[in-house]
Amino acid sequence: MSGTTTAAAAPRRRAAGAGADRWVVLVVLCVSLLLVAVDATVLHVAIPAVSEDLRPGGMELLWIVDAYPLVCASLLILFGTLGDRIGRRRVLLLGYALFGAASAMAALADSAQVLIAARALLGVGGAMIMPATLSILRQVFPDRRERALAIGIWSAVAAVGAAVGPLLGGFLLEHFRWGAVFLVNIPLMLVSLPVGRLLLPESKGDRDGPWDVAGALMAAAGLFGVVLGVKRLGTGEPAGSAFTVLPLLAGAGLLVAFVRRQRRRAHPLVDLRMFARPAFSTSVGCIVLAMLALVGLELIAAQYLQLVLGLSPLQTGLRLLPLTFAAMAAGLAGARMLRRFGPRRMVCCGFCLTAASVVLLTGLGRTDDWALMLSGFVLLGFGLETTLFGAYESMLSEAPQEQAGGAAAIGETSYQLGAGIGIALLGTVMNAAYAPGLAGVPGVPASATGAASHSLGEAYEVAAYLGGPAGAALRRAARDAFVHGLHVTLLVSAGLLLLGAAMALRLPRTMQCGPVEVPSPREAVEDRVSV
Numbered sequence: 078m079s080g081t082t083t084a085a086a087a088p089r090r091r092a093a094g095a096g097a098d099r100w101v102v103l104v105v106l107c108v109s110l111l112l113v114a115v116d117a118t119v120l121h122v123a124i125p126a127v128s129e130d131l132r133p134g135g136m137e138l139l140w141i142v143d144a145y146p147l148v149c150a151s152l153l154i155l156f157g158t159l160g161d162r163i164g165r166r167r168v169l170l171l172g173y174a175l176f177g178a179a180s181a182m183a184a185l186a187d188s189a190q191v192l193i194a195a196r197a198l199l200g201v202g203g204a205m206i207m208p209a210t211l212s213i214l215r216q217v218f219p220d221r222r223e224r225a226l227a228i229g230i231w232s233a234v235a236a237v238g239a240a241v242g243p244l245l246g247g248f249l250l251e252h253f254r255w256g257a258v259f260l261v262n263i264p265l266m267l268v269s270l271p272v273g274r275l276l277l278p279e280s281k282g283d284r285d286g287p288w289d290v291a292g293a294l295m296a297a298a299g300l301f302g303v304v305l306g307v308k309r310l311g312t313g314e315p316a317g318s319a320f321t322v323l324p325l326l327a328g329a330g331l332l333v334a335f336v337r338r339q340r341r342r343a344h345p346l347v348d349l350r351m352f353a354r355p356a357f358s359t360s361v362g363c364i365v366l367a368m369l370a371l372v373g374l375e376l377i378a379a380q381y382l383q384l385v386l387g388l389s390p391l392q393t394g395l396r397l398l399p400l401t402f403a404a405m406a407a408g409l410a411g412a413r414m415l416r417r418f419g420p421r422r423m424v425c426c427g428f429c430l431t432a433a434s435v436v437l438l439t440g441l442g443r444t445d446d447w448a449l450m451l452s453g454f455v456l457l458g459f460g461l462e463t464t465l466f467g468a469y470e471s472m473l474s475e476a477p478q479e480q481a482g483g484a485a486a487i488g489e490t491s492y493q494l495g496a497g498i499g500i501a502l503l504g505t506v507m508n509a510a511y512a513p514g515l516a517g518v519p520g521v522p523a524s525a526t527g528a529a530s531h532s533l534g535e536a537y538e539v540a541a542y543l544g545g546p547a548g549a550a551l552r553r554a555a556r557d558a559f560v561h562g563l564h565v566t567l568l569v570s571a572g573l574l575l576l577g578a579a580m581a582l583r584l585p586r587t588m589q590c591g592p593v594e595v596p597s598p599r600e601a602v603e604d605r606v607s608v
Contacts, residue, residue, distance in 0.1 A: 150304045236408060288346070
């Protein structure tokens with residue numbers, strides 16, 4: 078009898094998030110997030126080695142890169158709401174197992190097709206892990222003050238993962254085959270599975286009514302189409318191309334049908350009434366705008382550092398590290414700033430600080446001004462992470478606890494959509510500002526300038542082929558045109574960020590800390606036993 082009582086007491090404490098165990102749970106969740114964040118960027122530096130070994134075609138190479146984020150973004154709502162129904166820890170542990178198996182498959186891939194399939198499975202595993210970490214965090218930290226600190230640590234780890242990915246990949250490629258960038262996941266997942274099974278609490282949301290399988294598949298297919306179309310726009314595909322328009326239209330149609338279906342159902346997959354709450358809908362919009370600016374600017378900044386200043390990929394990664402360190406600092410200080418300033422001022426000031434940093438970076442030119450770059454990147458990292466922290470915390474706190482998985486999935490989906498739209502939108506602005514600068518370069522044939530107007534990298538290739546004074550003139554004109562395009566893109570980004578600052582005025586003025594939400598002991602034990 079005493080053994081039974083003791084066995085039931087431990088999970089009860091864990092389910093309630095009581096005691097020091099919740100900080101151990103946070104460590105486990107952060108390790109999960111770190112793996113997913115690293116895997117999202119670690120392959121970028123390995124692409125040349127993969128191309129040399131597997132000899133993929135152009136379309137296959139594109140799918141090797143895009144299969145992971147595309148599949149992950151499409152399935153976030155499906156697995157987030159499934160976790161609310163069958164148990165968030167259960168979905169997380171299944172995600173661990175799949176992520177580890179897919180990593181082994183990717184590391185041992187002997188063809189492009191196998192690697193694409195492995196990357197897609199990694200995306201499925203990532204979609205299971207990402208919303209589960211946030212929803213479990215929402216449960217084990219019922220007090221909003223502590224939850225804000227936990228989200229700050231969580232977001233700092235995400236920033237570290239995004240920066241460590243390329244650096245870790247570069248280090249591994251110098252000593253091992255390209256498959257090593259995936260093998261590193263396996264031992265960590267082998268540790269995370271038993272540790273997560275032992276330490277993580279189980280939790281579920283509203284279990285009334287059947288799970289809407291058709292709605293989940295509709296949302297997944299709709300998001301797949303929209304994200305695919307946006308990504309094709311970001312790679313320079315013509316806006317009128319059937320391969321761009323059809324996925325966008327089909328995806329948008331399915332999402333509209335999904336919304337209508339959810340409104341009619343007595344037990345919807347996602348409670349769309351959450352969007353009627355100004356704090357929730359505003360937070361989602363702020364996440365989209367912040368990611369739109371961040372990812373597009375990072376991509377263009379990497380091209381500037383490598384193609385204009387002539388830095389190596391490793392040097393480029395090191396130059397971007399101040400941005401990451403500033404983001405970490407903002408994440409760790411976020412809880413204190415949120416308590417002192419409130420969501421409205423915190424997110425609004427974060428957007429304004431980011432816009433100021435972007436305007437500051439318009440001072441960059443053809444020469445290396447490291448002091449200006451350092452100042453701009455530090456302000457950019459701190460401002461953006463301040464914005465994202467305040468928006469994520471407000472969104473998660475505004476959602477009911479039983480809808481935590483769905484809310485986390487919506488946040489992660491908006492994150493992915495913002496990143497895709499940012500690459501497409503800012504890339505289009507960059508190309509529109511860059512191409513006119515190559516019209517009528519003296520001594521350069523029109524056919525050569527036409528080919529060079531596609532990108533700075535192609536311009537350098539054409540210039541090398543021409544050689545002599547004509548090649549030098551084309552190279553100089555292309556570099557000047559790219560710097561001009563960078564300035565225009567930065568100003569457009571600043572405008573979007575100020576739009577985000579205006580949107581943030583709808584957020585609550587103060588951080589409202591209500592009563593702590595703790596499940597009853599009976600509910601905690603029932604959830605644990607159901608596993």
